Amino acid sequence: MTEQLHSMKSVANRISLSVREVYRLIAKGELPKPVKVGRASRLFESDIQTYLERLKANRN
Template sequence: MQISDPLLTKKEAAEILKISVPTLYRRVADGTLPKPLKIGALSKWPLSDIVGLIENAKAARQGDRS
């Protein structure tokens, strides 16, 4: 079975975003970041959610320049 959208741990998601794990959860609480998928007691973020967040921020930045 091939997984096309890997799930990231809190540490992996925070590392990609260059933020701390507590900041990751603060951003989830304030709605800046999407809520994680809950698998039992685990919290996982799809890589596509994190990449999409970065792409949206880049697009917004480009829009501010025009």
């Protein structure tokens, strides 16, 4: 089974941030470096899930 890839805009909407802030999280190493598909940058579903789980774990 292939893992779904998400555009930066989709990632931003999913985590309620701007696209610019998504790139800042990538630069800080909080989100992994995206893969390139043609000229477009994409993140794997598992990368987004890992980030959200880490946020949830750190809120306590």
